[in-house]
Amino acid sequence: MEKIYDVIIIGAGPSGLSAAIYASRGNLSVAIVEKGAPGGKMVAQSKIENWPGDKMVMGADLALRMYEHAIEYGAEHLYGEVETVKSLSEFEKEVHLKSGNVLKAKSVVIATGMNERKPMDVEGILEFEHKGVSYCVICDGPLYGKNPAIVIGGGNSAVEEGAFLASIASEVHVFVRDAKFIAEPKLVEELMARDNVKVHFNSRVLKLMGTNSLEKALVEIDGKQQELKVASVFPYIGFIPASSMVKDLGIVEPNGFIKVDQFQETKVKGIYAVGDITQKEIRQIITATNDGGIAGKILTNRLGK
Known part of the structure; x- marks a missing residue:
């Protein structure tokens, strides 16, 4: 039955x-x-x-x-x-x-x-999924070891997971499109207390590059373009x-x-x-x-x- x-x-x-x-x-x-x-x-x-x-x-x-x-x-x-x-x-x-x-x-x-939500305006975002792009720091952060990483976003998730990622990666770049965080102040304090975290306001990630896996990212900081050597990108944009x-x-x-x-x-x-x-x-x-x-x-x- x-x-x-x-x-x-x-x-x-x-x-x-x-x-x-x-x-x-x-x-x-x-x-x-x-x-x-x-x-x-x-x-x-x-x-x-x-x-x-x-x-x-x-x-x-x-x-x-x-x-x-x-x-x-x-x-x-x-x-x-x-x-x-x-x-x-x-x-x-x-x-x-x-x-x-x-x-x-x-x-x-x-x-x-x-x-x-995926940042489809970032060139290569789909190409490098599972090859450096992940939406879960706690799941995949350790996979990329002591290498520089990027977090995209300014809300609670981006800030909280960025602070956690700082305990794994050698350097964490947090890209916020706006002029300030929208995350809770306590979470922001914890993030900013990390010595290896660099926050970039009014900035964005433009393009991801690499051969078999992510190796670098073209970014725009304060209106100027430059390349960053990174092994991972974690978008938290909603x-x-x-x-x-x-x-x-x-x-x-x-x-x-x-x-x-x-x-x-x-x-x-x-x-x-x-x-x-x-x-x-x-x-x-x-x-x-x-x-x-x-x-x-x-x-x-x-x-x-």
């Missing part, structure tokens, strides 16, 4: 895992579909200092704790990449995977978050909502985000959205877990046995 889950959750970031914890505790059959490492963007964060109860916790450690919590209560982890989601009726949903498999459920929670797999449901706003009500439900009955993919002002781990907890509790009340 074909299995029909009570809830299928697409994405294993903090919002998806929180929904899984609450729904599983409510004795619902729950499947989490994830194409990457559980934990979402937490896995790529060197440290987290605003999670209640932990003055400082490594992102990967917090991700593992949340994941193990969800699995312990009975949530099932299914590896796969979702191609599309179909709503046949209020309590009949289909999740089609790129592998060709089709999963069925009474309800679906979209917790897909956002994907890294994110794009990962909502393409549900665009046919008619729930995606023009900006790519999904609007939900106070119960985290979309305008399609039985389809919920949580975390960074939703239309909201504040996107933090704690707000993502809040969304997931609400959706998991509401689903328990509506589908509880």
Whole structure:
């Protein structure tokens, strides 16, 4: 007999895992579909200092704790990449995977978050992906050893990961297009305290060069072009909502985000959205877990046995 889950959750970031914890505790059959490492963007964060109860916790450690919590209560982890989601009726949903498999459920929670925005104006940015260009310092920073590196961006992620990268690379150049950082002052202080960090405001990276891997970058600093010898570039310039797999449901706003009500439900009955993919002002781990907890509790009340 074909299995029909009570809830299928697409994405294993903090919002998806929180929904899984609450729904599983409510004795619902729950499947989490994830194409990457559980934990979402937490896995790529060197440290987290605003999670209640932990003055400082490594992102990967917090991700593992949340994941193990969800699995312990009975949530099932299914590896796969979702191609599309179909709503046949209020309590009949289909999740089609790129592998060709089709999963069925009474309800679906979209917790897909956002994907890294790529600086397409930098010549060679795609050519050198995995050959020097990475979007995860904690994952790939050690691969390039004690070599000079570049971080692009002026927000929290760029500043925080730039400070962490300074403990690995011989020199870190931070390129900020504006005249100042938009990151939190405390994070900026930590970055500027590093002796091997050089910050370039009103500057940009123009072109990446190398034979088999990244060797140097053409940059513009204070209006003048020059070449820097670098082995790695880490862009942190924002994110794009990962909502393409549900665009046919008619729930995606023009900006790519999904609007939900106070119960985290979309305008399609039985389809919920949580975390960074939703239309909201504040996107933090704690707000993502809040969304997931609400959706998991509401689903328990509506589908509880």
